[in-house]
Amino acid sequence: MIGDSNESVQEDxxxxxxxxxxxxxxxxxxxxxxxxxxxxxxxxxxxxxEGGRNPDNDWLLRGV
Known part of the structure; x- marks a missing residue:
């Protein structure tokens, strides 16, 4: 309980x-x-x- 008189507080x-x-x-x-x-x-x-592939040739594979 807050403010209990039985509790003692020791400060450093x-x-x-x-x-x-x-x-x-x-x-x-x-x-x-x-x-x-x-x-x-x-x-x-x-x-x-690019993981070894040529991104410039990706347009060739779009229609496949």
Missing amino acids: DPGPVVAAPLDRWRDLPARVRVDEQSMSVPASDAPDP
């Missing part, structure tokens, strides 16, 4: 808020060159979208 104590040390952002990480930012992976040939 968040504790004190600790600020991050300012020295954390004093030094920047090492630079990354442009050629190191992407990885080259050999690619395979794409599958044939």
Whole structure:
């Protein structure tokens, strides 16, 4: 039941808020060159979208 006096609610104590040390952002990480930012992976040939048939010859088969 809502507002039942027998129920006790315990809230978590968040504790004190600790600020991050300012020295954390004093030094920047090492630079990354442009050629190191992407990885080259050999690619395979794409599958044939027409499935081996010639779509230019479909007009020949329409009347069959």
